[in-house]
Amino acid sequence: MGIRAMRQDRFADPAFWPAVLRAGPVKLRPIARRDQKAWLNLRDRNEDWLQPWDATSPTSEEPPHFGAYVGACLKAARLGLMLPWVIEFDGVLVGQLSLNNITRGASQQASVGYWVAQEMAGRGIAPTAVALAFDHAIRVGGLHRIEVAIRPENARSLRVVDKLGFRSEGLRPRCLHVGGQWRDHLIFALTADDVPEGLLARWQARQEAAAAAAGTVKLGRTKVPPASQITTM
Numbered sequence: 524m525g526i527r528a529m530r531q532d533r534f535a536d537p538a539f540w541p542a543v544l545r546a547g548p549v550k551l552r553p554i555a556r557r558d559q560k561a562w563l564n565l566r567d568r569n570e571d572w573l574q575p576w577d578a579t580s581p582t583s584e585e586p587p588h589f590g591a592y593v594g595a596c597l598k599a600a601r602l603g604l605m606l607p608w609v610i611e612f613d614g615v616l617v618g619q620l621s622l623n624n625i626t627r628g629a630s631q632q633a634s635v636g637y638w639v640a641q642e643m644a645g646r647g648i649a650p651t652a653v654a655l656a657f658d659h660a661i662r663v664g665g666l667h668r669i670e671v672a673i674r675p676e677n678a679r680s681l682r683v684v685d686k687l688g689f690r691s692e693g694l695r696p697r698c699l700h701v702g703g704q705w706r707d708h709l710i711f712a713l714t715a716d717d718v719p720e721g722l723l724a725r726w727q728a729r730q731e732a733a734a735a736a737a738g739t740v741k742l743g744r745t746k747v748p749p750a751s752q753i754t755t756m
């Protein structure tokens with residue numbers, strides 16, 4: 524790879540970041556320092572829900588202060604290394620999704636991490652958010668492969684990749700420090716050529732087919748509507 528290409532790879536394209544992505548009530552927008560109160564409140568209420576699946580540091584006990592954490596994320600985003608979004612549902616902060624470990628050169632790949640508050644679980648928010656991020660990473664960011672690493676015990680997250688049709692690539696032993704220990708993870712991935720129609724379009728088509736087959740609409744929960752729009756800023 525030439526020096527010119529390497530230099531271009533180091534910094535994010537402005538169309539790639541900062542980006543706001545939407546599908547119905549689900550929105551991904553860059554995390555910001557002003558999210559501190561809502562974010563800490565949500566994390567506090569969901570401590571037991573999130574703790575078993577949260578990435579931890581093998582070298583330090585204390586997680587960084589929110590301001591330092593956001594500053595580090597945004598700096599990494601400016602360098603094109605990660606995209607740190609929060610997830611909103613109907614304008615309310617309900618979770619987080621990050622495209623991590625963006626590598627360029629011959630691999631052009633990244634991994635996705637996500638969580639959604641327990642009180643908002645079961646509305647298809649995470650699959651929609653992953654589909655939005657995937658399409659953005661492939662179509663705007665020019666990436667080729669997106670992977671998700673999930674602990675074998677995490678049945679709910681396994682449903683997310685299953686619903687989206689991610690390919691199972693097997694077990695990676697003790698590959699991530701989660702919940703205070705090195706944990707085995709199952710690896711799931713999709714490449715650009717797996718979903719030429721786009722992952723959001725495929726996910727919405729699957730939802731419509733499932734709803735038609737069931738002939739019913741779930742009451743009491745807002746499902747993400749098929750009409751969607753993706754916007755970037």
Ligand SMILES: CC(C)(COP(=O)(O)OP(=O)(O)OC[C@H]1O[C@@H](n2cnc3c(N)ncnc32)[C@H](O)[C@@H]1OP(=O)(O)O)[C@@H](O)C(=O)NCCC(=O)NCCS
Pocket residue numbers: 572573576637638639640641643644645646647648649650672673674677678679680682683686
């Ligand atoms: C995994 C997670 C992101 C899924 O988000 P989501 O927006 O609820 O995703 P979905 O709506 O597609 O639901 C996924 C599964 O969760 C389970 N679920 C649904 N509603 C639920 C609820 N109210 N309470 C608990 N689990 C529920 C169901 O098994 C569902 O699968 P189904 O649709 O086939 O029934 C969310 O459960 C979460 O944040 N968990 C804790 C953190 C975590 O595991 N992060 C991922 C690390 S890899």
